[in-house]
Amino acid sequence: MAPQSAEAVRRPRADAVRNRDRVLAAAKAVFSAGGLDASLEAVARRAGVGIGTLYRHFPTREALFEAVYRREVEQLGELADSLKGAAAPVEALRRWLRSNVEFVATKKGMSAALALAVHGSSELYAYTFDRLTKAVGALLDRAVAAGEIRADVSPEDVLRILAGMSYMYDQPGWHKSVLRLVDVFVDGLRVQTRVDRPTRVVSRRDDAKESMKRRPRPHRAQKLSIPGE
Numbered sequence: 001m002a003p004q005s006a007e008a009v010r011r012p013r014a015d016a017v018r019n020r021d022r023v024l025a026a027a028k029a030v031f032s033a034g035g036l037d038a039s040l041e042a043v044a045r046r047a048g049v050g051i052g053t054l055y056r057h058f059p060t061r062e063a064l065f066e067a068v069y070r071r072e073v074e075q076l077g078e079l080a081d082s083l084k085g086a087a088a089p090v091e092a093l094r095r096w097l098r099s100n101v102e103f104v105a106t107k108k109g110m111s112a113a114l115a116l117a118v119h120g121s122s123e124l125y126a127y128t129f130d131r132l133t134k135a136v137g138a139l140l141d142r143a144v145a146a147g148e149i150r151a152d153v154s155p156e157d158v159l160r161i162l163a164g165m166s167y168m169y170d171q172p173g174w175h176k177s178v179l180r181l182v183d184v185f186v187d188g189l190r191v192q193t194r195v196d197r198p199t200r201v202v203s204r205r206d207d208a209k210e211s212m213k214r215r216p217r218p219h220r221a222q223k224l225s226i227p228g229e
Contacts, residue, residue, distance in 0.1 A: 025047070027068050030042050079135075097182045101179055104166045133156065161185060
């Protein structure tokens with residue numbers, strides 16, 4: 001029997017890759033609903049795998065948290081790559097930012113887990129920052145090159161603004177409000193080629209009031225004394 005090549009030995013089996021992907025998808029759903037203390041057994045059941053399979057891929061809870069987080073960040077990076085050729089420059093940027101909001105909105109219970117994953121690993125933080133900065137940077141560069149948005153905003157600026165808008169993600173009405181703010185922000189980045197002074201439309205009633213204000217007031221007449229009063 002011929003020995004296997006080193007590449008074949010290192011390459012994971014297709015079923016192992018599928019199981020890992022199913023565990024990650026299940027973990028995102030379970031942690032989103034149950035928070036940091038959701039059981040790994042629940043993750044395994046949702047993924048349709050045994051708990052032993054889960055532990056073979058992710059020996060610790062923290063390892064699973066980190067893998068879920070990396071997967072989300074990578075998907076946002078891939079989305080930016082696909083949008084570069086599939087949408088108009090400004091709309092591509094808008095859709096990417098809105099997708100970030102959707103990610104924050106759906107993770108909810110995962111926030112504590114993801115915070116542990118990021119803050120517990122400087123390497124993971126560096127990877128996240130680098131991947132997202134490059135993703136939004138490519139979209140910004142494309143829009144600037146098209147002459148559609150201003151050139152004095154950096155990728156770091158955009159990420160800081162996005163983080164600020166997402167700060168109160170667990171408050172009622174947050175999702176709709178932040179999506180609106182994303183639109184306001186993106187529209188504010190657009191290059192204004194011409195600025196027209198707004199024309200004030202004055203109604204006849206307003207014009208009459210203004211004329212009354214400008215008309216000199218008559219002197220106050222002295223009260224006449226009437227005999228017999």
